[in-house]
Amino acid sequence: MQQTRAVEFGTGLFVLLGLAALFFLTTQTTGNNAFSSGETYEVQAYFENVGSLKNRAPVSMSGVTIGRVTAVEFDPVSLEARVTFVIEQKYDQIPDDTDAAILTSGLLGSQYIGLQAGGSETYLEDGSEIDLPFTQSAIVLENLISKYLFSAGGEDDDE
Amino acid sequence: MFRELYYTFVEFLRTFGALQLFFLRLLSHSPYIIVRRFGLVVHQVHNAGALSLVIIMVCGLFVGGVLGLQGYSNLSKFNAEDAVGAVAALGLIKELGPVITALLFSGRAGTALASEIGLMKATDQLSAMEMMAISPMQRVLVPRFLGGVISMPLLAAVFTVVGLFGAHLVGVTLLGVDAGAFWAQMQNAVEPGDVYEGIIKSTVFGVVASLLAVWEGYNAIPTAEGVGRATTRTVVITAISILILDFMITAISI
Numbered sequence: 449m450q451q452t453r454a455v456e457f458g459t460g461l462f463v464l465l466g467l468a469a470l471f472f473l474t475t476q477t478t479g480n481n482a483f484s485s486g487e488t489y490e491v492q493a494y495f496e497n498v499g500s501l502k503n504r505a506p507v508s509m510s511g512v513t514i515g516r517v518t519a520v521e522f523d524p525v526s527l528e529a530r531v532t533f534v535i536e537q538k539y540d541q542i543p544d545d546t547d548a549a550i551l552t553s554g555l556l557g558s559q560y561i562g563l564q565a566g567g568s569e570t571y572l573e574d575g576s577e578i579d580l581p582f583t584q585s586a587i588v589l590e591n592l593i594s595k596y597l598f599s600a601g602g603e604d605d606d607e
Numbered sequence: 608m609f610r611e612l613y614y615t616f617v618e619f620l621r622t623f624g625a626l627q628l629f630f631l632r633l634l635s636h637s638p639y640i641i642v643r644r645f646g647l648v649v650h651q652v653h654n655a656g657a658l659s660l661v662i663i664m665v666c667g668l669f670v671g672g673v674l675g676l677q678g679y680s681n682l683s684k685f686n687a688e689d690a691v692g693a694v695a696a697l698g699l700i701k702e703l704g705p706v707i708t709a710l711l712f713s714g715r716a717g718t719a720l721a722s723e724i725g726l727m728k729a730t731d732q733l734s735a736m737e738m739m740a741i742s743p744m745q746r747v748l749v750p751r752f753l754g755g756v757i758s759m760p761l762l763a764a765v766f767t768v769v770g771l772f773g774a775h776l777v778g779v780t781l782l783g784v785d786a787g788a789f790w791a792q793m794q795n796a797v798e799p800g801d802v803y804e805g806i807i808k809s810t811v812f813g814v815v816a817s818l819l820a821v822w823e824g825y826n827a828i829p830t831a832e833g834v835g836r837a838t839t840r841t842v843v844i845t846a847i848s849i850l851i852l853d854f855m856i857t858a859i860s861i
Contacts, residue, residue: 455653462657466761469768470806476790477696477771477797 487537499586549584651754671773692789693796695774704767709812717820724824725834759813
């Protein structure tokens with residue numbers, strides 16, 4: 449009887465440890481719960497080209513992450529990319545003429561949305577939109593290269 | 608010569624088919640054992656899991672530590688030492704955790720299962736059970752199989768977490784990477800899908816390793832030499848199957 453109890457105790461301890469490890473892996477190593485707790489509001493921005501922007505990419509202002517991208521879709525009406533992102537509620541005084549640009553962190557890093565504050569007296573709120581003159585598309589390397597190549601070619605033709 | 612090749616091929620197919628049927632039989636008996644005789648399974652979880660814990664944790668600590676060292680020495684060439692957390696976590700969660708745990712599990716628990724069952728067969732204990740109208744399938748094989756299946760994902764999770772702390776120990780405590788950057792980079796890089804991939808892998812490996820160990824033991828030639836050979840075959844076949852399956856699962860999930 450004593451031995452059975454020891455076996456059961458060891459097994460219980462082992463299973464508990466294993467489950468605790470699983471819990472740790474699913475909650476602590478992944479960054480998916482960073483913005484699940486706080487209050488947020490939703491903003492939509494229209495871009496000509498979003499590059500390789502992905503869901504859950506950070507939205508940052510002055511280098512500080514203040515929100516996350518929640519959806520990247522193609523809008524069939526305006527024929528532009530519609531990016532939906534949420535901003536934490538405590539940052540509720542962002543001017544509504546704020547610029548949104550898709551930037552790249554580092555040389556080969558992942559893409560994120562950088563916000564550049566405008567000067568308006570009214571603020572972004574839930575359901576606000578940032579439209580094309582205030583958005584800047586992702587820089588696509590191929591476009592840059594082809595632009596460079598063709599402009600160089602054009603100069604040659606002129607001479 | 609072709610005749611021999613042909614017979615070898617037929618024999619291989621026959622063994623492979625018999626293994627599948629054996630697996631189905633194990634599965635068909637499993638619900639009954641889980642509901643009615645769970646105590647037997649608990650005992651085997653203790654044998655296969657709780658007793659493997661020490662080797663798993665020691666190995667995990669050092670594998671994580673070596674990832675921290677290697678990651679640091681290579682990443683510091685690009686001034687990216689902070690990413691050592693991300694490198695170690697992705698490596699441990701997706702690959703090293705499930706695979707090394709499965710190999711250790713096969714060496715520590717699989718061999719024990721195979722030789723135990725093989726010796727039971729060699730000393731006619733299995734036949735004796737049948738004489739007493741006790742199904743060795745239900746009394747001996749299924750609890751051992753289920754014990755392995757339950758233990759393996761838990762062991763892999765423990766291995767991974769201990770490995771992460773090993774990497775933290777080397778990277779942060781010894782080499783001076785910033786602790787905040789270590790965990791932040793990790794949380795940026797690791798996605799929930801990566802963790803699920805690791806869990807799926809360790810579950811599949813648990814089924815395969817336990818199945819092969821029980822199968823080899825049950826089909827051992829009932830002599831001292833036969834039991835020894837069954838034990839060896841368990842490790843060899845399990846290692847090969849796990850590494851092939853690992854490649855296949857990774858190829859699917861990418």
